[in-house]
Amino acid sequence: MSKGKSIHALMILLFTQFISGGVTNTKGIVLDQVEQDIGLDMGEFGFVVFIFQLGFTLASLIFGYLTDKNGLRIMMTIAAVLMGSGFLGTGLAPNITFFLGFYMLVGFGLGALGVAGNAIVPAAYPKKQNQMFNLAMGIYGLGMVLFPQILNFLFQFADWRVFYIAIAALHIGVIIYITSVNFPEGKVEKINLKAFIPMLKDAQMVFLMVFLMLEVSAEVSFMNFFPSYLKSLDLGGMSEAEKEGMTATILSVFSIFFMAGRLAVAYLSNHINERKILIMFSLGSVVMVGISFLFAEQLPYLFAGAGLFFSTLFPTATAFGTSISKNPGTALGLIYVASGIGGGLAGLLVGAVSEAFGNAGGFSLIIGFLLVMFVTSLFMNKEKSKQTI
Numbered sequence: 001m002s003k004g005k006s007i008h009a010l011m012i013l014l015f016t017q018f019i020s021g022g023v024t025n026t027k028g029i030v031l032d033q034v035e036q037d038i039g040l041d042m043g044e045f046g047f048v049v050f051i052f053q054l055g056f057t058l059a060s061l062i063f064g065y066l067t068d069k070n071g072l073r074i075m076m077t078i079a080a081v082l083m084g085s086g087f088l089g090t091g092l093a094p095n096i097t098f099f100l101g102f103y104m105l106v107g108f109g110l111g112a113l114g115v116a117g118n119a120i121v122p123a124a125y126p127k128k129q130n131q132m133f134n135l136a137m138g139i140y141g142l143g144m145v146l147f148p149q150i151l152n153f154l155f156q157f158a159d160w161r162v163f164y165i166a167i168a169a170l171h172i173g174v175i176i177y178i179t180s181v182n183f184p185e186g187k188v189e190k191i192n193l194k195a196f197i198p199m200l201k202d203a204q205m206v207f208l209m210v211f212l213m214l215e216v217s218a219e220v221s222f223m224n225f226f227p228s229y230l231k232s233l234d235l236g237g238m239s240e241a242e243k244e245g246m247t248a249t250i251l252s253v254f255s256i257f258f259m260a261g262r263l264a265v266a267y268l269s270n271h272i273n274e275r276k277i278l279i280m281f282s283l284g285s286v287v288m289v290g291i292s293f294l295f296a297e298q299l300p301y302l303f304a305g306a307g308l309f310f311s312t313l314f315p316t317a318t319a320f321g322t323s324i325s326k327n328p329g330t331a332l333g334l335i336y337v338a339s340g341i342g343g344g345l346a347g348l349l350v351g352a353v354s355e356a357f358g359n360a361g362g363f364s365l366i367i368g369f370l371l372v373m374f375v376t377s378l379f380m381n382k383e384k385s386k387q388t389i
Helices: 003-039 042-070 072-092 096-124 129-154 160-180 193-200 203-232 240-268 274-294 300-310 313-323 328-357 359-363 365-377
Strands: none
Touching: 003 042, 003 072, 003 096, 003 129, 003 160, 003 203, 003 240, 042 072, 042 096, 042 203, 042 328, 072 096, 072 160, 129 160, 129 240, 193 203, 193 328, 203 240, 203 274, 203 300, 203 313, 203 328, 203 359, 203 365, 240 274, 240 300, 240 313, 274 300, 274 313, 274 365, 313 328, 328 359, 328 365, 359 365
16 A cells, blocks of 8 residues: 555544544533533433434444445545534534434544444554554544643634634534545454344353443443532632633643553563453453542542543453454454443433432432442453354
């Protein structure tokens, strides 16, 4: 493959990773603003999170087939169009009905870009896949760190609609770029739906799915509901603007810990197996979030430390799942399904409990998710998998 094609592919990958990381880490900040603007209650807030996760999961499941059939350039273009349309629609949405529809489109676009992005690296850099995936992960993390600060600055003179419309405008440039340069062809790991049932007969795969449902439940709940929870606290009489600034800072520091944790575990995984990593970091997440709740009003910045323990749970669990499967593509399909179910249902549940018992009551469900997740990790052992016997 020509050097030009590889560079073009890398540029698109890094841009989409930067946007994806930033949008993922600021959904809660934006939705908190949307709640005030359009008039969402916390139950509807939770339904918005569910809609986003549903779109993301559907795209993750079906986009692989479409990419194999139509090619990477076409599907990357379609993904960018979906993302741009979704952001434009949500930015202009006059009411909750329109917002929900377009927000699902944003989720679908993010899922589609994720699948296509995983196909770019092997196609463009077959001999440097590990380096390129790490670079992409770093850029994703950079988006997570910077976007909360960008939003905090933006909200001093503009609203959330300007933010989403601006991202939509950026995607016009992405579409022009993709359609006007040489681009590699790539394929993704195929999902064999018929292999789902045999996999589900393996207790270890079931434990993995439960673990992932709970992990994503905790992570999605934190990212989406933390801003509303923090603003509901007294915090020594801080103003709304000061709380918004604190929220942005905590999420940025959370992301720094998140990046550091993944880099550290990339090294640790050479010396410690996945099971031990999952147990240690699951326990650490329960302790860290539990202590943060106890001292939430006195030391709210403690919540940022959860990023260190959340960081490795999903990628390590994914590695666990693909290592016990004879069909990694199908295992990834199950992982997408479990993640989508966990994130979607968590949004509905936390939203409903928050509406009934207040923001603190809903947000505290994270501790329950993490505690059951830790217990599940104790049963995970790939040597006991029927698929590896």
